[in-house]
Amino acid sequence: MHTPTPSLPPEAPRRARRKEARPGELIEAALALFVEKGFAATRVEEVAARAGVSKGTLFLYFPSKEDLFKAVVRDTVAGRFPEWADELAEFQGDSVELVRYAMHTWWERVGMTPASGITKLVMAEASTFPEIASFYQNEVVAPGHDLIRRILQRGIDRGEFREMPLDYAVYSLIAPMIFLLMWKHAMTPCAPPSQQIDPLTFIDTQVDLILSGMLKRNQ
Amino acid sequence: MHTPTPSLPPEAPRRARRKEARPGELIEAALALFVEKGFAATRVEEVAARAGVSKGTLFLYFPSKEDLFKAVVRDTVAGRFPEWADELAEFQGDSVELVRYAMHTWWERVGMTPASGITKLVMAEASTFPEIASFYQNEVVAPGHDLIRRILQRGIDRGEFREMPLDYAVYSLIAPMIFLLMWKHAMTPCAPPSQQIDPLTFIDTQVDLILSGMLKRNQ
Amino acid sequence: MHTPTPSLPPEAPRRARRKEARPGELIEAALALFVEKGFAATRVEEVAARAGVSKGTLFLYFPSKEDLFKAVVRDTVAGRFPEWADELAEFQGDSVELVRYAMHTWWERVGMTPASGITKLVMAEASTFPEIASFYQNEVVAPGHDLIRRILQRGIDRGEFREMPLDYAVYSLIAPMIFLLMWKHAMTPCAPPSQQIDPLTFIDTQVDLILSGMLKRNQ
Amino acid sequence: MHTPTPSLPPEAPRRARRKEARPGELIEAALALFVEKGFAATRVEEVAARAGVSKGTLFLYFPSKEDLFKAVVRDTVAGRFPEWADELAEFQGDSVELVRYAMHTWWERVGMTPASGITKLVMAEASTFPEIASFYQNEVVAPGHDLIRRILQRGIDRGEFREMPLDYAVYSLIAPMIFLLMWKHAMTPCAPPSQQIDPLTFIDTQVDLILSGMLKRNQ
DNA sequence: CATGAATGAGACTTCATTCAT
DNA sequence: TATGAATGAAGTCTCATTCAT
Numbered sequence: 001m002h003t004p005t006p007s008l009p010p011e012a013p014r015r016a017r018r019k020e021a022r023p024g025e026l027i028e029a030a031l032a033l034f035v036e037k038g039f040a041a042t043r044v045e046e047v048a049a050r051a052g053v054s055k056g057t058l059f060l061y062f063p064s065k066e067d068l069f070k071a072v073v074r075d076t077v078a079g080r081f082p083e084w085a086d087e088l089a090e091f092q093g094d095s096v097e098l099v100r101y102a103m104h105t106w107w108e109r110v111g112m113t114p115a116s117g118i119t120k121l122v123m124a125e126a127s128t129f130p131e132i133a134s135f136y137q138n139e140v141v142a143p144g145h146d147l148i149r150r151i152l153q154r155g156i157d158r159g160e161f162r163e164m165p166l167d168y169a170v171y172s173l174i175a176p177m178i179f180l181l182m183w184k185h186a187m188t189p190c191a192p193p194s195q196q197i198d199p200l201t202f203i204d205t206q207v208d209l210i211l212s213g214m215l216k217r218n219q
Numbered sequence: 220m221h222t223p224t225p226s227l228p229p230e231a232p233r234r235a236r237r238k239e240a241r242p243g244e245l246i247e248a249a250l251a252l253f254v255e256k257g258f259a260a261t262r263v264e265e266v267a268a269r270a271g272v273s274k275g276t277l278f279l280y281f282p283s284k285e286d287l288f289k290a291v292v293r294d295t296v297a298g299r300f301p302e303w304a305d306e307l308a309e310f311q312g313d314s315v316e317l318v319r320y321a322m323h324t325w326w327e328r329v330g331m332t333p334a335s336g337i338t339k340l341v342m343a344e345a346s347t348f349p350e351i352a353s354f355y356q357n358e359v360v361a362p363g364h365d366l367i368r369r370i371l372q373r374g375i376d377r378g379e380f381r382e383m384p385l386d387y388a389v390y391s392l393i394a395p396m397i398f399l400l401m402w403k404h405a406m407t408p409c410a411p412p413s414q415q416i417d418p419l420t421f422i423d424t425q426v427d428l429i430l431s432g433m434l435k436r437n438q
Numbered sequence: 439m440h441t442p443t444p445s446l447p448p449e450a451p452r453r454a455r456r457k458e459a460r461p462g463e464l465i466e467a468a469l470a471l472f473v474e475k476g477f478a479a480t481r482v483e484e485v486a487a488r489a490g491v492s493k494g495t496l497f498l499y500f501p502s503k504e505d506l507f508k509a510v511v512r513d514t515v516a517g518r519f520p521e522w523a524d525e526l527a528e529f530q531g532d533s534v535e536l537v538r539y540a541m542h543t544w545w546e547r548v549g550m551t552p553a554s555g556i557t558k559l560v561m562a563e564a565s566t567f568p569e570i571a572s573f574y575q576n577e578v579v580a581p582g583h584d585l586i587r588r589i590l591q592r593g594i595d596r597g598e599f600r601e602m603p604l605d606y607a608v609y610s611l612i613a614p615m616i617f618l619l620m621w622k623h624a625m626t627p628c629a630p631p632s633q634q635i636d637p638l639t640f641i642d643t644q645v646d647l648i649l650s651g652m653l654k655r656n657q
Numbered sequence: 658m659h660t661p662t663p664s665l666p667p668e669a670p671r672r673a674r675r676k677e678a679r680p681g682e683l684i685e686a687a688l689a690l691f692v693e694k695g696f697a698a699t700r701v702e703e704v705a706a707r708a709g710v711s712k713g714t715l716f717l718y719f720p721s722k723e724d725l726f727k728a729v730v731r732d733t734v735a736g737r738f739p740e741w742a743d744e745l746a747e748f749q750g751d752s753v754e755l756v757r758y759a760m761h762t763w764w765e766r767v768g769m770t771p772a773s774g775i776t777k778l779v780m781a782e783a784s785t786f787p788e789i790a791s792f793y794q795n796e797v798v799a800p801g802h803d804l805i806r807r808i809l810q811r812g813i814d815r816g817e818f819r820e821m822p823l824d825y826a827v828y829s830l831i832a833p834m835i836f837l838l839m840w841k842h843a844m845t846p847c848a849p850p851s852q853q854i855d856p857l858t859f860i861d862t863q864v865d866l867i868l869s870g871m872l873k874r875n876q
Numbered sequence: 877c878a879t880g881a882a883t884g885a886g887a888c889t890t891c892a893t894t895c896a897t
Numbered sequence: 898t899a900t901g902a903a904t905g906a907a908g909t910c911t912c913a914t915t916c917a918t
Contacts (some may be wrong), residue, residue, distance in 0.1 A: 040259030041347050044892065054900045056894085065892060124343030126405035128260050133409035141406065141414065168424035171416070175398035175425070179390070182401060186345035187360065190352035195360065197390070205387035206394070213432030234917065236881050262908065273883050278910060458812070478697030479785050482913065492879045494852070494915085503913060542755070545873050560780030564843035571847035579844065579852065596675030606862035609836070617832035622838060624783040624797065628790035634800065643825035644832070672896065674902050701888065711904050716889065 016095030023061045023071070025051040028114070030072045035117030035185060039069055039125050069125070073132050074139075076118045080109070081143040088151060096211055099173070102151060103203050106177060111184075111199065119178065120185035148173050152214075161214045169214070176206040242280045242290070244270040247333075254336030254404060258288055258344050287347070292341065292351055293358075295334045300362040307370060314374030315430050318392070321370060322422050325396060326339050330403075330418060338397065339404040367392050371433075380433045388433070395425040440451050461499045461509070463489040468510045470537070473555030473623060475561050477507055507563070511570050512577075514556045519548070519581040526589060533593030534649050537611070540589060544615060549622075549637065557616065558623035588609050590652075599652045607652070614644040663740075677816040680718045680728070682708040685771075687729050692774030692842060695724055696782050723786070730779060730789055731796075733772045738800040745808060752812030753868050756830070759808060760860050763834060768841075768856065776835065805830050820869045826871070833863040 029050035033042040044065050048058045062068040085127035091098050104131070110116055119140075148170040155161035183197055248269035254260040263284050267277045281287040303324070310317050329335055337355075345352035367389040374380035402416055440655050467488035472481040482503050486496045500506040523544070548554055557578075564571035586608040593599035621635055686707035690699040701722050705715045719725040741762070767773055775793075783790035787799050805827040812818035840854055 006403055010879090037258065038257070038344065038347055043890090056900050057898080059893065060898070116300065120342070123339070123405040125257065126409065128257050129253055130409050133406060136346075137406060137410055137414065141410070145414070146413070162334050164428075165424060168421055169428065171395070172423060172425060172428050175395045176390070178401060179394035179397045182397060186342040187352060187356065190345060190349055191356055191360070195356065195364070197387075201388060202387055205384060206391060209383075209388070209391050209432040210428060211374050211432075213428040213430075234915085236917065238881065241881090263910085264908085273885055274909090275911085276881075279881070282910095284909070423883055474784055476695070476697065476782065476785055477661060478695065481911090493913090494879050495877080497914065498877070558780070561777070561839050561843040563695065564847065565693055566695055568847050571844060572773060575844060575848050575852065579848070583852070602866075603862060606854075606859055606875050607866065609833070610863060612834035613833045614828070616839060617828070617835045620780050620835060624780040625790065625794065628783060628787055629794055629798070633794065633802070635825075640825055640828060643822060647821075647826070647829050647870040648866060649870075651866040651868075672894085672903055673897065676902065679902090700886090712888090713890085713904050714902075717902070720889095722888070 003130075006088060019191075022051070022053065022057070024075075026053070026058055026068070027072050027075050030068050031076055031114060031117060031121075034069065034072060035114075039065075039121070039128065044068070066129070069129065069139075070132060073118060073122060073136060076101065076115050079138050079139070080152050081122060081147060085143075085147055085150075088147065095151065095158060095160045096215070098151055098154065099211060100207055102148075103173070103207050104178075104200075107203055111177070111180060116181050117185055119181045123182065144174065145170055155214070160216065162216045164214065172210050172214075173207075176203065176210075239372075241270070241272065241276065243294075245272070245277055245280060245287065246291050246294050249287050250295055250333055250336060253288065253291060254333070257283075258340070260411065263287070275295065287350060288344075288348065289354075292337060292355060295337045296355065296359050298358075298395050299328070300366065303363075304366060304369075307366065314370065314377060314379045315434070317370055318424055318430060319423075321367075322392070322396075322426050323419075326418060326422060328397070330399060335400050336404055338400045340399070363393065364389055374433070379435070381435050383433065391429050391433075392426075395422065395429075460489070460491065460495070462513075464491070464496055464499060464506070465510050465513050467561075468506050469514055469552060469555060472507065472510060472559050473552075475505075477559070477566065494570070504567075507567065508570060508573075511556060511560060514553050515574065515577050518576070519578075519585060521649060522584055523588075524580075526585065532600045533589065533596060534653070536589055537649060538594065538642075538645055540586075541611070541645050542638075543616075543635060545641055549615070549618060555618050555623055557619045561616075561620065582612065583608055593652070598654070600654045602652065610648050610652075611645075614641065614648075662823075679708070679714065681709065681732075682763070683710070683715055683718060683725065684732050686728050687725050688733060688774060688778075691726065691729060691778050692771070696778070696785070701725070726786065727789060727792075730775055730793060733775045734793065734797050736796075737766070738804065742796055742800075742804060742807075745804065752808065752815060752817045753872070754852075755808055755811065756868060757861075757864055759805075760830070760834075760864050761857075764856060764860060768837060773838050774842055776838045780839070801831065802827055812871070817873065819873045821871065829867050829871075830864075833860065833867075 026047060030042070030047045033047055033050065036042075038045060044058055045055045047068070048055045051058075058068070062071060087105075088098065088102060091101065093101075098170070121137045122133060126136075149166050152166055152169055153166070156163060180199060180202060184199070188196065233278065245266060247268045251265055252269060254359050255261075257299070263277055264274045266287070267274045270277070281290060306324075307317065307321060310320065312320075338359075341352060341355045345355075364387070371380060371383070371385055371388055375382060399416070399418060399421060403418070464485060468480070468485045468531060470490065471485055474480075482496055485506070486493045489496075496506070500509060514546060516653045525539060525543075526536065529539065530538075560574045564574075587604050590599060590602070590604055590607055594601060618635070618637060622637070626634065683704060687699070687704045690704055690707060693699075695774065701715055702712045704725070705712045708715070716726070719728060744762075745755065745759060748758065751759075776797075779790060779793045783793075804821050809818060809821070809823055809826055813820060837854070837856060837859060841856070
């Protein structure tokens with residue numbers, strides 16, 4: 001599935017890589033370029049060059065640029081939720097800690113990695129590729145929504161959080177994440193230093209505020 | 220702002236000479252199409268057709284597609300902040316109401332109008348048009364940031380909100396707005412009914428939660 | 439016919455010019471621009487602007503850009519030969535002087551005036567406008583050829599010049615003229631000072647040499 | 658020089674890969690068309706078709722139509738002067754013969770070949786491409802001027818020609834050549850038989866006359 | 877007559893995709 | 898399997914020409 005960014009033996013010369021690695025490397029290259037320049041403004045030749053192969057080779061693995069795009073989304077997004085769900089189900093500790101842990105984990109495993117670009121990408125190209133947007137809906141949005149909902153429900157069940165309309169409360173946690181990704185990929189390169197956002201400070205501040213609003217009054 | 224399509228005589232003359240109205244109509248058409256399909260996927264001929272003119276006429280008013288895009292951003296975004304700033308400075312009432320009023324006003328004047336697409340557009344094309352992204356930073360992001368900061372400061376000064384790190388607290392209000400716009404333009408068309416967000420409910424829920432986190436404990 | 443370059447009452451304001459002057463002014467403007475930039479690279483709007491009228495007005499007088507071109511050539515070239523022929527027929531003095539006189543006259547009346555550009559123009563566009571080239575052949579080349587031939591014949595008849603194959607000898611005088619015009623219009627703007635040609639020195643030098651070759655040996 | 662169209666197998670494969678040969682073939686095709694129709698009136702697609710490739714292939718080798726034009730001039734004109742200079746430096750025989758030899762050689766190697774069109778082309782497009790005109794000045798005009806000057810100087814040094822102002826005397830030989838090229842490319846196709854110029858007769862006649870003017874009187 | 881806004885055919889150029897090697 | 902030269906559809910932009918005012 002998704003090729004983790006590092007972990008290629010660095011001594012392996014580019015030309016000698018195994019054939020099996022090709023699709024992953026192409027996808028990795030495409031992800032970076034699509035995120036950076038958008039789908040239309042990225043030339044397949046650039047993707048191929050960045051992956052160290054020729055233009056023709058790319059078409060050996062992906063029938064078209066659009067298919068490459070779909071593969072990028074599918075592959076990068078691919079099922080990390082089950083694993084997370086387990087992790088969170090087994091979490092010991094109060095729900096405030098759980099929320100903090102979840103957000104930090106998200107940042108470390110998604111937000112700060114190249115995979116984070118996928119969200120920006122999907123948002124930017126959603127109307128051009130409705131199929132992809134739907135896929136993202138099903139594979140990322142819905143599971144993510146569920147995961148967070150379960151976390152909040154846990155807090156309510158344990159008497160830590162007050163009752164709240166969960167359908168919308170989950171967006172209190174999703175919105176900062178989405179915002180952070182969009183900011184990181186779209187505005188950071190153009191923002192003056194005074195407008196730069198430090199991700200961890202941002203996350204902690206948002207989570208503190210949100211939690212403080214969610215906690216039962218008498219705490 | 221641009222002139223809304225004026226009452227065209229229904230008999231629609233073929234080659235009407237309407238120099239004053241053209242730029243606004245072209246910008247309006249371009250905004251809709253750019254938001255819907257992205258900058259690259261929109262053909263200038265489509266924009267012209269939607270504005271009811273020929274391809275050549277577009278280039279009479281905008282030297283290039285890129286200039287048209289810049290004009291769209293500039294025109295749609297153009298200086299609404301001074302007016303808002305005044306309005307908010309004169310606001311009578313407590314800061315909770317002010318925050319609610321500000322968010323509702325934003326939704327009515329930006330969020331629910333076609334202008335909302337600008338944000339999505341800028342985010343999507345930021346790396347292709349750094350100049351535009353910078354412009355947006357300066358003309359929209361920075362003033363918006365200031366406006367919200369002033370609102371929160373007012374609440375603190377009046378003893379309604381507790382002390383908080385304002386630089387990041389403002390994002391508690393910005394993030395839901397940005398999120399809502401991205402969602403509206405990117406995911407809504409592809410989301411199943413169960414995942415649809417009702418904007419006003421969303422805003423109210425977020426604001427309630429955030430405010431409840433910002434209020435002084437002893438309230 | 440051909441509007442002589444100066445001689446417009448300078449006090450006449452541009453806007454108040456008589457309508458009858460328009461075609462001549464357009465032709466004058468077109469000649470200058472066609473010579474400077476070539477037919478294709480000259481925009482009719484530029485011609486109109488230089489003549490102080492609008493684009494539409496130009497098409498009131500000339501049905502098309504091509505017709506304007508033809509008018510430029512026809513009008514600028516128009517019959518000056520009869521007059522010259524008379525002048526030269528009445529010339530008193532030896533044929534060496536006559537040749538010198540003819541060449542100097544040509545320079546003053548054609549070579550140094552804007553009309554000189556017409557030759558460059560016709561040569562440059564001959565293959566695109568064969569009809570124009572033919573016209574130029576008939577109206578300029580053939581009469582010019584005849585005129586020079588008559589001059590040389592006179593020298594032979596009077597025993598000043600030796601016998602020579604006239605058909606080709608005339609080119610000994612034509613070639614320097616054509617060369618000078620091409621040089622002036624094509625290379626002068628790009629040539630370093632060391633390669634600049636002073637027209638009168640050039641003419642005198644060429645004529646001296648040619649005459650010295652034409653004169654009877656025993657002189 | 659460019660590679661003359663090599664013996665193509667008559668079965669003409671559709672998508673032959675002939676990277677080495679393409680630029681030369683495109684330049685050859687472009688030379689012919691530019692000379693025939695002018696730069697602006699020649700469509701790149703025509704050039705490509707004449708070279709037997711598709712439009713896209715042309716842009717594989719030349720970034721723009723303008724670059725193609727520059728390449729045509731550069732390639733066709735490219736350094737033939739050193740070779741000629743040597744040849745003339747080693748010439749045995751009197752200077753009259755040398756001048757005749759030089760002129761005939763020029764005709765055979767330039768005047769009668771497609772390369773002759775370059776001069777017409779440069780003259781016609783000089784103001785549109787000042788850079789090209791400058792290049793031509795430096796690469797062709799100046800060296801040609803020098804070469805002829807050296808020939809005349811040789812004649813003077815050997816006591817064959819009389820003293821003369823060399824700066825302008827060289828034009829006595831250059832002017833007929835330029836004239837001949839312009840005539841050939843511009844007027845010949847449109848001239849009636851009676852006005853056709855036979856190049857060799859023309860050259861011989863001009864050279865005879867010029868030499869006869871240059872020779873020492875007592876010869 | 878004059879204007880200049882509007883038109884649309886046409887040209888250059890790009891780049892995803894194909895395919896001979 | 899890999900390459901990269903070749904293709905051609907598609908898109909931006911220009912500008913001669915038209916025509917409502």
